[in-house]
Amino acid sequence: MPIRRAVADDWPRIWPFWHRIVAAAETYTWDPRTSEDDARALWMGPAKRVYVAEDAAGDVVGTAYLTANYGGPASRVANAGFMVDPDRAGQGIGRALAEHLLAEARAHGYRAMVFNAVVETNPAVGLWASLGFRILGTVPQAFDHPRHGRVGLHIMYRSLE
Numbered sequence: 001m002p003i004r005r006a007v008a009d010d011w012p013r014i015w016p017f018w019h020r021i022v023a024a025a026e027t028y029t030w031d032p033r034t035s036e037d038d039a040r041a042l043w044m045g046p047a048k049r050v051y052v053a054e055d056a057a058g059d060v061v062g063t064a065y066l067t068a069n070y071g072g073p074a075s076r077v078a079n080a081g082f083m084v085d086p087d088r089a090g091q092g093i094g095r096a097l098a099e100h101l102l103a104e105a106r107a108h109g110y111r112a113m114v115f116n117a118v119v120e121t122n123p124a125v126g127l128w129a130s131l132g133f134r135i136l137g138t139v140p141q142a143f144d145h146p147r148h149g150r151v152g153l154h155i156m157y158r159s160l161e
Contacts, residue, residue, distance in 0.1 A: 006050035078110035
């Protein structure tokens with residue numbers, strides 16, 4: 001599956017599934033009513049290296065970003081975000097993006113990666129665990145899930161060294 005750096009013209013192909021995922025309010029802590037302009041700034045901001053995964057037809061089926069989680073002396077700890085078109089779930093796209101970003105993070109000198117707020121009911125928790133991430137802690141009942149009620153947010157970590 002081709003994964004490449006995103007360009008500005010990719011946003012119109014990312015936005016439909018980005019909006020669908022965030023509006024569902026099940027896996028991201030962003031406001032479900034986030035406007036397209038605000039979403040673009042959140043996902044495609046200048047501090048982020050954004051990638052897209054394409055299928056054989058050249059359709060964008062997933063996206064991810066890589067950025068520093070902290071600044072200054074802690075700037076070698078990465079953060080990332082991942083989204084896969086829900087219509088394409090279960091096809092290995094999330095794993096391919098994750099493996100690509102882990103390699104990119106190492107190549108850019110990051111020593112670790114941390115996810116600050118993984119909704120504990122998110123199916124991706126199993127993917128992250130299979131890739132060596134561990135749960136450092138959970139903020140209990142921090143997320144109002146539309147189906148499961150109040151659930152926790154995991155802080156997940158993986159060394160890249």
